[in-house]
Amino acid sequence: MKILVKNARIIEPSENIDQVADILIVDGIIEKIAPKIAASGNVQEYVLDGKIVAPGFIDMHVHLREPGYEHKETIETGLDAAAAGGFTAVCCMPNTNPPIDDASVVKFIREKSEKTLNGLVDVYPVAAATKHREGKELSPMIELVEAGAVAFSDDGSPIENPEIMRRALEYSNMLGKIIIQHPEDRSLARGGMMNEGLVSTSLGLPPIPSIAEEIMIDRDIQIAKYVGASYHAAHISTAGSVEIIRQAKKKNLPVTCEVTPHHFTLTDEAVRTFDTNTKMNPPLRTKADVDAIKEGLRDGTIDVIASDHAPHSFDEKEVEFLEAPFGIVGLETAVGLAITELVIPKILSINQLIEKFSINPRKILSLPSVKIKVGEKTNFTILDIQKQWKVDAQKFKSKSKNTPFDGRTLIGKCFAIINNGRVHFSD
Amino acid sequence: MKTKPKLIDELGMHRTLTRLAHEIIEHNKGIESIALVGIKTRGEFIAKRLAERITSIEKKELLIGMLDITLYRDDLRAKLKQPILKGTDIAFDVTDKNIVLVDDVLFTGRTIRAALDQLMDLGRPKTIQLAVLIDRGHRELPIRADFVGKNVPTSDNQEIQVRLKEVDGEDSVLLIEKV
Amino acid sequence: MPLQSRHLLGLEGVSRDDIQLVLDTATNFREVLERPIKKVPTLQGKTIVNLFFESSTRTRISFELAERRLSADVVNFSVAGSSVAKGETLKDTARNIEAMKIDMVVVRHSSPGAALFLSRVMNANIINAGDGTHEHPTQALLDMYTIREKFGKLEGLNVCIVGDISHSRVALSNIYGMQTMGANVSVCGPTTLIPKDIKKLGVKVYHNIDDAIRDADILNVLRIQLERQDRSFLPSTREYHNYFGITKERLSKSKKPITIMHPGPINRDVEISADVADGEQSVILQQVLNGVAVRMAVLYLLGTGN
Numbered sequence: 001m002k003i004l005v006k007n008a009r010i011i012e013p014s015e016n017i018d019q020v021a022d023i024l025i026v027d028g029i030i031e032k033i034a035p036k037i038a039a040s041g042n043v044q045e046y047v048l049d050g051k052i053v054a055p056g057f058i059d060m061h062v063h064l065r066e067p068g069y070e071h072k073e074t075i076e077t078g079l080d081a082a083a084a085g086g087f088t089a090v091c092c093m094p095n096t097n098p099p100i101d102d103a104s105v106v107k108f109i110r111e112k113s114e115k116t117l118n119g120l121v122d123v124y125p126v127a128a129a130t131k132h133r134e135g136k137e138l139s140p141m142i143e144l145v146e147a148g149a150v151a152f153s154d155d156g157s158p159i160e161n162p163e164i165m166r167r168a169l170e171y172s173n174m175l176g177k178i179i180i181q182h183p184e185d186r187s188l189a190r191g192g193m194m195n196e197g198l199v200s201t202s203l204g205l206p207p208i209p210s211i212a213e214e215i216m217i218d219r220d221i222q223i224a225k226y227v228g229a230s231y232h233a234a235h236i237s238t239a240g241s242v243e244i245i246r247q248a249k250k251k252n253l254p255v256t257c258e259v260t261p262h263h264f265t266l267t268d269e270a271v272r273t274f275d276t277n278t279k280m281n282p283p284l285r286t287k288a289d290v291d292a293i294k295e296g297l298r299d300g301t302i303d304v305i306a307s308d309h310a311p312h313s314f315d316e317k318e319v320e321f322l323e324a325p326f327g328i329v330g331l332e333t334a335v336g337l338a339i340t341e342l343v344i345p346k347i348l349s350i351n352q353l354i355e356k357f358s359i360n361p362r363k364i365l366s367l368p369s370v371k372i373k374v375g376e377k378t379n380f381t382i383l384d385i386q387k388q389w390k391v392d393a394q395k396f397k398s399k400s401k402n403t404p405f406d407g408r409t410l411i412g413k414c415f416a417i418i419n420n421g422r423v424h425f426s427d
Numbered sequence: 428m429k430t431k432p433k434l435i436d437e438l439g440m441h442r443t444l445t446r447l448a449h450e451i452i453e454h455n456k457g458i459e460s461i462a463l464v465g466i467k468t469r470g471e472f473i474a475k476r477l478a479e480r481i482t483s484i485e486k487k488e489l490l491i492g493m494l495d496i497t498l499y500r501d502d503l504r505a506k507l508k509q510p511i512l513k514g515t516d517i518a519f520d521v522t523d524k525n526i527v528l529v530d531d532v533l534f535t536g537r538t539i540r541a542a543l544d545q546l547m548d549l550g551r552p553k554t555i556q557l558a559v560l561i562d563r564g565h566r567e568l569p570i571r572a573d574f575v576g577k578n579v580p581t582s583d584n585q586e587i588q589v590r591l592k593e594v595d596g597e598d599s600v601l602l603i604e605k606v
Numbered sequence: 607m608p609l610q611s612r613h614l615l616g617l618e619g620v621s622r623d624d625i626q627l628v629l630d631t632a633t634n635f636r637e638v639l640e641r642p643i644k645k646v647p648t649l650q651g652k653t654i655v656n657l658f659f660e661s662s663t664r665t666r667i668s669f670e671l672a673e674r675r676l677s678a679d680v681v682n683f684s685v686a687g688s689s690v691a692k693g694e695t696l697k698d699t700a701r702n703i704e705a706m707k708i709d710m711v712v713v714r715h716s717s718p719g720a721a722l723f724l725s726r727v728m729n730a731n732i733i734n735a736g737d738g739t740h741e742h743p744t745q746a747l748l749d750m751y752t753i754r755e756k757f758g759k760l761e762g763l764n765v766c767i768v769g770d771i772s773h774s775r776v777a778l779s780n781i782y783g784m785q786t787m788g789a790n791v792s793v794c795g796p797t798t799l800i801p802k803d804i805k806k807l808g809v810k811v812y813h814n815i816d817d818a819i820r821d822a823d824i825l826n827v828l829r830i831q832l833e834r835q836d837r838s839f840l841p842s843t844r845e846y847h848n849y850f851g852i853t854k855e856r857l858s859k860s861k862k863p864i865t866i867m868h869p870g871p872i873n874r875d876v877e878i879s880a881d882v883a884d885g886e887q888s889v890i891l892q893q894v895l896n897g898v899a900v901r902m903a904v905l906y907l908l909g910t911g912n
Contacts, residue, residue, distance in 0.1 A: 198806045201806070318727075319696060320715065
């Protein structure tokens with residue numbers, strides 16, 4: 001099967017390419033890239049009018065919820081949402097039921113995802129670092145890697161015990177896999193519902209101090225340094241965390257991190273509405289934190305943008321604030337928020353955006369790189385960075401609609417993705 | 428709106444109130460255990476003027492109190508605007524008193540019904556009498572006044588406006604045609 | 607001029623005019639409470655549900671008296687033996703109660719924002735009788751009424767709230783309401799019971815009770831909640847009493863008499879000594895009486911007019 005993509009603005013940061021050209025794809029492989037390619041024979045043709053073709057985006061922090069919580073999301077709906085949001089791959093987190101702490105669960109997810117949308121979206125399971133995600137005993141990491149796990153995390157919960165953290169880092173490092181920490185000191189954050197500050201004081205909501213996150217990252221970096229293993233901090237949210245990681249990177253420590261779109265878009269002021277879609281963990285922080293995160297994104301301290309897509313059914317969120325579960329969906333708003341909040345205000349260039357959505361996460365996870373180059377497999381995210389659109393949660397492909405961004409106007413959207421020989425349009 | 432000539436002017440009001448004071452004294456054969464209770468807002472001032480006259484005739488002080496019937500109104504649920512409470516001030520025990528309720532205009536009788544209920548909640552008066560400056564008819568309840576300044580038969584599209592110096596800067600009663 | 611909102615969810619953002627209106631209206635109901643028959647027919651035909659998800663004796667009784675004295679039909683719903691114990695959500699509970707054609711809901715709940723939540727899922731007028739550690743607006747209104755009754759004003763008075771500020775809905779409502787009315791509000795307590803950013807709300811913070819007493823016209827003494835001690839906010843209640851407790855001896859150092867308030871229930875000889883609680887500067891029982899009048903005023907203002 002032949003596909004001809006015409007008039008595309010190809011951006012391939014790893015090859016320093018930014019050019020307008022046509023791309024001919026034959027049986028899923030890039031056959032030719034040239035200024036003008038004439039259609040010949042049986043060719044599906046797409047004219048992009050200068051829309052950006054980038055190496056396929058990956059969201060390295062997604063809760064697909066299956067198995068166990070299919071009322072929130074299934075692999076099928078989650079991947080549909082990922083494709084609509086512009087992701088050709090996702091990493092799914094292990095806090096399912098049963099958790100991904102056994103090779104059979106990894107296999108289940110892989111097999112099911114390969115059948116979904118004809119394998120349009122690649123799924124890379126992140127397995128639990130400890131059995132039952134309880135932080136007590138290491139999970140069978142070798143078996144899990146053989147089954148297809150790409151990294152380890154107890155996400156949803158931190159690996160609290162420093163000795164277990166040490167062992168997890170050591171053992172996973174032997175396998176060439178990273179530990180992704182949910183950085184939270186649970187004793188400091190106990191009972192907390194939102195960022196500690198003026199707003200938590202005004203609303204009487206139990207606070208989560210910024211140090212609960214920072215202390216954990218600080219500790220983890222010391223352990224990672226001591227054992228010489230790679231460490232990735234998930235969803236960092238405070239100015240202090242940015243600074244701690246910046247300093248670690250200056251010392252060339254193998255430390256990386258990610259941030260979610262909501263943590264660079266919203267502040268804890270949003271919680272004043274008591275909207276349970278502003279309740280997430282880590283919580284929304286202050287303006288100063290948002291500014292520090294933007295700076296961290298700009299100067300490269302923050303490697304990755306990941307959505308922390310955390311679907312919850314409407315009735316789970318339609319409860320009093322204390323009772324509501326933490327988290328929001330993010331797959332279908334991540335790209336739009338990143339372009340609106342970061343690219344338009346010139347905090348990030350398009351190249352940097354592509355690095356953080358595509359190149360860096362693959363590098364961190366040691367996944368095969370994706371390149372727009374003759375002879376490579378086709379794995380594209382096609383962006384319309386001018387498109388103005390309004391978020392409509394009811395139109396989400398995700399089974400859950402828990403977003404604080406419903407009704408918000410964004411600029412920039414995924415137009416289509418091409419992966420594993422399939423073309424998929426977002427709208 | 429069209430304003431007709433005054434039904435009562437300043438002098439007329441003076442005379443009417445004096446006559447009402449005399450009638451109250453005569454009817455009660457003196458002022459022993461009599462108390463005047465004005466219904467806010469204008470009834471309060473009419474009651475005060477009646478009290479002055481009765482005191483000057485009988486050379487004796489008499490009890491006077493004020494009633495805000497808002498909390499007893501039967502149209503609170505239907506009213507679009509919320510009335511402001513003006514406060515009830517009755518500094519004596521109403522039990523066994525001959526109470527003379529005083530209001531400016533007697534119309535449907537609903538205000539008087541509310542005032543009667545409220546008085547009953549305050550104690551057990553021996554009798555309750557009613558004095559009004561104007562009775563304009565159109566009663567909706569079986570209520571009548573014992574002392575009437577002037578009977579003014581009116582139609583539905585007319586309104587009576589009692590103006591008092593204390594509130595309105597002049598003493599008069601006007602008949603107003605609603606258009 | 608009716609209130610600007612059809613609910614009373616908190617005092618944050620409530621205008622000076624609205625607070626004034628509630629306090630002025632309450633004066634009328636204080637007079638009703640002095641009558642032989644302490645009841646008026648004002649809310650006849652209205653049905654009010656007292657929805658209490660947390661145990662509370664005095665607030666519920668105060669509301670219930672206020673409701674009955676306005677001749678409303680009253681239904682009490684408390685968590686014990688209710689469907690909530692069977693796992694029903696707050697929204698379902700609210701919808702079910704509303705389906706029975708009720709007019710107003712008085713709600714006490716442990717979650718901040720619970721009253722606001724109800725106002726979003728119900729048509730009834732909602733009155734917040736305490737939402738977790740957020741607000742308790744009628745308590746602050748009755749505190750203000752009591753102060754105004756004694757001092758004739760709130761403006762310029764120095765009101766110090768003493769005790770567990772971090773876990774107090776009374777403190778927050780007091781701060782919002784009294785600041786709006788022009789009082790100078792301060793707080794006093796051990797650092798562990800004072801929220802980190804409270805100064806940003808414009809309140810002065812004391813950690814020494816003698817300094818607080820020196821500057822105050824009124825002390826609003828909060829209950830030290832023994833049940834929170836598992837989290838080690840305080841070494842002991844004995845230590846609290848010794849360093850923060852309001853005693854006659856401490857008060858005697860002040861040049862002027864200081865009015866003592868307490869939202870109750872009192873832990874005698876923990877946050878306040880018995881002789882101070884019962885002393886002549888204490889207006890604690892007036893607060894209780896005024897509470898009924900203030901709640902009648904709120905019910906009247908929300909329950910009549912459109």
